Amino acid sequence: xxxxxxxxxxxxxQMGNDKSIKCEQNLGHDTMYWYKQDxxxxxxxxxxxxNKELIINETVxxxxxxxSPDKAHLNLHINSLELxxxxxxxxxxxxxxxxxxxxxxxxxxxxxx
Amino acid sequence: xxxxxxxxxPVTLSEEAFLTINCTYTATGYPSLFWYVQYPGEGLxxxxxxxxxxxxxxxxxxxxxxxxxxxxxxxxxGSVQVxxxxxxxxxxxxxxxAGKSTFGDGTxxxxxx
Numbered sequence: 566x567x568x569x570x571x572x573x574x575x576x577x578x579q580m581g582n583d584k585s586i587k588c589e590q591n592l593g594h595d596t597m598y599w600y601k602q603d604x605x606x607x608x609x610x611x612x613x614x615x616n617k618e619l620i621i622n623e624t625v626x627x628x629x630x631x632x633s634p635d636k637a638h639l640n641l642h643i644n645s646l647e648l649x650x651x652x653x654x655x656x657x658x659x660x661x662x663x664x665x666x667x668x669x670x671x672x673x674x675x676x677x678x
Numbered sequence: 679x680x681x682x683x684x685x686x687x688p689v690t691l692s693e694e695a696f697l698t699i700n701c702t703y704t705a706t707g708y709p710s711l712f713w714y715v716q717y718p719g720e721g722l723x724x725x726x727x728x729x730x731x732x733x734x735x736x737x738x739x740x741x742x743x744x745x746x747x748x749x750x751x752x753x754x755x756g757s758v759q760v761x762x763x764x765x766x767x768x769x770x771x772x773x774x775x776a777g778k779s780t781f782g783d784g785t786x787x788x789x790x791x
Contacts, residue, residue, distance in 0.1 A: 569721075596777060598779075605783075606716075606765050606783070606784040606786070607783055607784065608722075608767065608781045608784065610778060610779060610781075613777070613778065615777075620777075621777075621778050655721055655722070657721075657722075659777065661777070662777035663771075663773050663777055664709065664710035664729065664771045664772070664773050664777065665771070665777070666712060666724045666727060667722075667724075667779060668723075668724075669714075669721035669722040669723065670721050671720060671721050672720070672721050
């Protein structure tokens with residue numbers, strides 16, 4: 566059983582397009598996250614939701630908009646894609662917003678041409 | 679702000695060699711500390727953790743001890759295998775910071791037969 570799943574696994578698109586990445590966790594966790602990992606493997610948190618409430622919103626262009634329809638799902642919508650958005654995006658979840666381990670999804674590799 | 683500094687990579691070792699990856703942190707409180715591992719093409723997974731000073735986390739032959747006096751959490755393994763080749767991330771979480779994780783830059787380990 567997949568604990569944290571993301572779709573799609575690969576996404577190739579043109580500059581200027583709008584795209585979405587979906588994430589679902591079946592662990593019953595309250596808190597979910599989006600991370601961006603660049604080509605040098607640096608990992609940067611983008612957003613975090615706790616029980617559908619946004620609790621972490623890092624300095625991210627407002628072209629990126631997270632949406633949490635329920636606590637098991639956290640989607641990421643990106644408008645007007647740019648070349649610099651090319652990266653691997655990871656969804657993660659944790660039991661709550663405390664000092665807990667995070668469970669990561671397999672990642673979505675986004676390539677903007 | 680909080681930060682994690684990891685030993686720069688890449689690190690290349692022969693099978694059965696001893697591994698140390700250094701990790702030091704700066705935090706405004708007493709965080710929980712984690713080591714995550716990322717195998718090629720996958721998401722991060724927890725390797726081990728420690729939640730208070732002098733705790734030792736261990737898993738799969740890897741160990742790390744939470745040293746408050748030196749603000750360190752160095753990862754060690756006595757005898758590495760080819761299958762340990764991966765990227766290793768040190769991370770901290772502070773309860774007072776909405777559960778936001780701070781990750782190091784990652785250290786790439788390659789083990790040669």
